[in-house]
Amino acid sequence: MLTAHPSLLRELVERCETLRRRLASDGSAETKRQLDDASYTLCVLTGTRQLDAALSAARRQLADAM
Secondary structure (H helix, E strand, O other): OOOOOOOHHHHHHHHOOOOOOOOHHHHOOHHHHHHHHHHHHHHHHOOOOOHHHHHHHHHHHHHHHH
16 A cells, blocks of 8 residues: 655644644635645545544554654
8 A cells, every 4th residue: 555755644634733723713715725625635645535534544654654
């Protein structure tokens, strides 16, 4: 199975978490679009369909890479 480079996964996990917090505080359409884009990319890279599953899979992959 192919996996993404750990630095890319780490960047996307951090981006998704940051955008989630920002969306909770500002609720803007632009933040929602950015979160949707980052979530989609993370889901593709982890072979999942939902953000929570993608975050869990990415964290597992990062732990395995260490």
